[in-house]
Amino acid sequence: MVKKFPIGWGTLEILEVTVGGDKMYQQIAWTVTLFLVFLIALAFSFVYGESKRLNEYGPIQKKGYKIRKYYFIGILAVMAIISAVTLTRLPYHHEAAAEDYKSVDVEGIQFAWNMSEDKFVVGEPIEFRVTSTDVTHGFGLYDENLQLIAQTQAMPGYTNSVYHTFDKPGKYQILCMEYCSVGHHIMVKEIIVTDSERGNE
Amino acid sequence: MEYVIKPLAKKAVMWHLITTAIVILLMMVFGVMMLLNQGELISISPELFYKIMTAHGIGMIGIASLGGLAIMWYFLSKYLPLNPKVLVANFIMFLLGVVSVLIGIFGFNFSDGWTFLYPLPSQSAQFGGPAGALFFLSGILLLGVGFLVIYGYVAYHLTRVYGGLHKSLGWDYILGKKTGYGPPPAAVASTMVVICNSTAILAGAVVIIASILNILNPAIVIDPLLAKHLTYAFGHIFANCTIYMAVIAVYEGLSKATNRPWKSNKVFFIAWNFSTIFTLMIYTHHLLMDFAVPKWMLIVGQVFSYANGLPVMVVTAYGALLIVYRSGIKWKFWSLLFFLSMFGWLSGAIPAIIDATIVVNHIMHNTKWVPGHFHMYMGMGVITMIFGFMSYFNHQEGKVKENSWDLFSIVLYFTFFLGLCGSFLYAGRISVPRRWAEHLPEWVFSDQIGAFCGVLIICASLIFTIRFFMGIKSAGSQENSDLTKIA
Ligand code: HEM
Ligand SMILES: [Cu+2]
Numbered sequence: 091m092v093k094k095f096p097i098g099w100g101t102l103e104i105l106e107v108t109v110g111g112d113k114m115y116q117q118i119a120w121t122v123t124l125f126l127v128f129l130i131a132l133a134f135s136f137v138y139g140e141s142k143r144l145n146e147y148g149p150i151q152k153k154g155y156k157i158r159k160y161y162f163i164g165i166l167a168v169m170a171i172i173s174a175v176t177l178t179r180l181p182y183h184h185e186a187a188a189e190d191y192k193s194v195d196v197e198g199i200q201f202a203w204n205m206s207e208d209k210f211v212v213g214e215p216i217e218f219r220v221t222s223t224d225v226t227h228g229f230g231l232y233d234e235n236l237q238l239i240a241q242t243q244a245m246p247g248y249t250n251s252v253y254h255t256f257d258k259p260g261k262y263q264i265l266c267m268e269y270c271s272v273g274h275h276i277m278v279k280e281i282i283v284t285d286s287e288r289g290n291e
Numbered sequence: 292m293e294y295v296i297k298p299l300a301k302k303a304v305m306w307h308l309i310t311t312a313i314v315i316l317l318m319m320v321f322g323v324m325m326l327l328n329q330g331e332l333i334s335i336s337p338e339l340f341y342k343i344m345t346a347h348g349i350g351m352i353g354i355a356s357l358g359g360l361a362i363m364w365y366f367l368s369k370y371l372p373l374n375p376k377v378l379v380a381n382f383i384m385f386l387l388g389v390v391s392v393l394i395g396i397f398g399f400n401f402s403d404g405w406t407f408l409y410p411l412p413s414q415s416a417q418f419g420g421p422a423g424a425l426f427f428l429s430g431i432l433l434l435g436v437g438f439l440v441i442y443g444y445v446a447y448h449l450t451r452v453y454g455g456l457h458k459s460l461g462w463d464y465i466l467g468k469k470t471g472y473g474p475p476p477a478a479v480a481s482t483m484v485v486i487c488n489s490t491a492i493l494a495g496a497v498v499i500i501a502s503i504l505n506i507l508n509p510a511i512v513i514d515p516l517l518a519k520h521l522t523y524a525f526g527h528i529f530a531n532c533t534i535y536m537a538v539i540a541v542y543e544g545l546s547k548a549t550n551r552p553w554k555s556n557k558v559f560f561i562a563w564n565f566s567t568i569f570t571l572m573i574y575t576h577h578l579l580m581d582f583a584v585p586k587w588m589l590i591v592g593q594v595f596s597y598a599n600g601l602p603v604m605v606v607t608a609y610g611a612l613l614i615v616y617r618s619g620i621k622w623k624f625w626s627l628l629f630f631l632s633m634f635g636w637l638s639g640a641i642p643a644i645i646d647a648t649i650v651v652n653h654i655m656h657n658t659k660w661v662p663g664h665f666h667m668y669m670g671m672g673v674i675t676m677i678f679g680f681m682s683y684f685n686h687q688e689g690k691v692k693e694n695s696w697d698l699f700s701i702v703l704y705f706t707f708f709l710g711l712c713g714s715f716l717y718a719g720r721i722s723v724p725r726r727w728a729e730h731l732p733e734w735v736f737s738d739q740i741g742a743f744c745g746v747l748i749i750c751a752s753l754i755f756t757i758r759f760f761m762g763i764k765s766a767g768s769q770e771n772s773d774l775t776k777i778a
């Protein structure tokens with residue numbers, strides 16, 4: 091699903107469409123990391139290769155500092171753009187549409203998830219109201235391909251809301267994302283998403 | 292004015308390094324055991340897995356701190372009249388703390404993680420008895436107090452020699468009151484660490500004491516979110532400061548190896564001042580999924596986590612490249628490790644920054660992406676600096692000959708550490724949660740790759756360590772060591 095965000099920049103919307111919305115962040119993170127680490131490796135190899143030659147340091151420093159100025163401004167610009175784009179789409183609050191959401195209570199407890207409902211329908215906007223009654227857990231919503239699609243912390247004394255609208259039917263799972271003692275890894279719950287109100291098959 | 296490093300200080304530094312080398316190896320074995328279990332190649336109980344995980348986490352962070360401190364002390368002794376007895380006292384506190392932590396974990400089954408997120412320790416204490424948590428938490432407290440004493444002592448001498456911590460952070464140069472080169476990088480970095488880590492330890496002490504009180508008397512409670520703030524103010528800063536202590540070796544070592552000055556100028560000071568501020572404030576990137584935290588704080592967490600990458604990207608790592616470029620350097624084991632450690636640190640900053648982006652954090656927080664990024668700058672950064680320093684120390688204080696194992700072991704270490712981190716990051720990319728004793732079949736492959744890399748990392752580290760132990764026999768015998776020469 092491609093979401094539209096009020097960025098106002100044509101190019102960024104195109105980027106938005108090509109990467110296909112927020113489910114692709116993992117792919118972006120991985121690719122960008124590989125690419126940049128590769129670039130860093132190149133830079134270090136280059137300098138290593140040049141290290142055995144001997145030139146005077148003064149001129150090298152002078153030139154190096156000049157290049158650094160552009161390098162610094164470049165990084166700063168990239169960071170500013172990425173911040174501007176990503177900070178407009180925080181997962182924290184959906185004030186405007188709050189009433190339209192179906193609210194589901196989720197409670198983490200060593201070592202299970204209690205939910206007021208565990209069957210959902212495609213297209214229905216849902217607010218998971220997540221809390222805990224003992225220690226801190228992590229509510230991680232996984233799709234059928236075992237891909238994490240949303241999460242929040244389940245902390246005693248606090249209720250954190252995650253908003254999600256399922257766009258595909260299937261078996262989804264809640265996995266615990268915060269270490270909560272020896273049963274942490276068995277804290278899994280399956281939830282079912284169907285196409286329509288009636289279709290349970 | 293420069294001082295001669297005292298024989299007792301050399302001995303103390305040596306014992307720090309010996310301890311560090313042994314603990315690193317042991318903890319790496321724990322790391323591989325975890326991966327073998329997650330990769331379904333061996334089978335250990337979840338109880339044991341989580342104990343090992345707790346030991347590996349606190350052990351690695353603690354030992355990186357101890358090794359970093361040895362580096363800081365060794366070089367700082369050139370510029371400040373430090374009394375080595377203080378270092379020895381800290382070493383003893385450290386060992387006592389470690390014993391207490393080990394008793395807590397392996398004697399009384401404490402397995403609540405090195406970040407002991409409140410109220411987990413008291414919850415566990417209700418079922419398994421309070422001894423585990425009490426030994427573990429007081430052990431950490433003991434470690435913290437030891438470090439705090441050291442930092443207080445160093446702060447005192449920095450103040451005496453430079454006229455105040457703001458002076459050793461170069462404010463006179465930033466404000467244009469003075470020009471040229473200021474206090475040596477070792478003093479600047481130490482100032483930053485003293486400020487940040489003292490804050491970290493105080494935050495940690497508050498939450499540890501609150502946890503202990505809560506265990507002893509459940510009526511005494513603390514807000515879990517406040518506790519988490521304090522826990523990560525401690526954990527994040529403490530872990531990060533290991534690198535800011537260890538990097539002193541890179542400054543001193545590379546400048547010596549290339550015969551070029553690496554001194555503090557205005558830009559250098561600005562970078563370290565920013566590092567100080569950012570390191571103190573960006574721990575909130577650990578709370579990005581706590582929606583109850585005020586939104587502005589989380590946005591600050593993202594923006595300043597980005598900014599925190601700038602000092603290393605633009606000044607420190609860039610400076611390392613510049614100083615080596617066409618320097619005619621004759622590579623030695625230690626100088627190569629120092630150089631590569633900057634690669635490790637810089638590389639680790641990339642996935643760290645990406646994960647600090649709130650929208651990304653939403654689907655990558657507490658996945659294996661997180662250990663992926665910090666194994667990069669800890670394993671290929673801090674630990675590399677420490678291994679490099681072990682060899683540097685031998686060169687200065689003893690006799691060692693280079694041999695062909697050196698290059699081989701470095702290549703081995705870096706190749707497979709990249710592999711290990713790659714396997715973690717890949718696991719994060721496919722959404723594997725961190726800290727799971729048992730893995731689903733879809734995830735097992737990445738663990739097996741990781742375990743394989745881990746074994747070869749241990750081989751490389753074993754070679755480093757053996758070389759260090761062989762060299763150290765003659766440590767102290769070298770009369771014309773550098774520091775003595777100055778005298
Ligand atoms: C051979 C090298 C190493 C291996 C195989 C290894 C393996 C591991 C594994 C499997 C985990 C748990 C991952 C999970 O959450 O599922 C882990 C966690 C961790 N490792 Fe390592 N590691 C190695 C080296 C290091 C080094 C050098 C450091 C730091 C100096 C380090 C610090 C940590 C920390 C702080 C944790 C977090 C523990 C926790 O989640 O409570 N590790 N490591
Ligand atoms: Cu859990």
Ligand SMILES: [Cu+2]
Binds near residue numbers: 574577
């Ligand atoms: Cu952090």
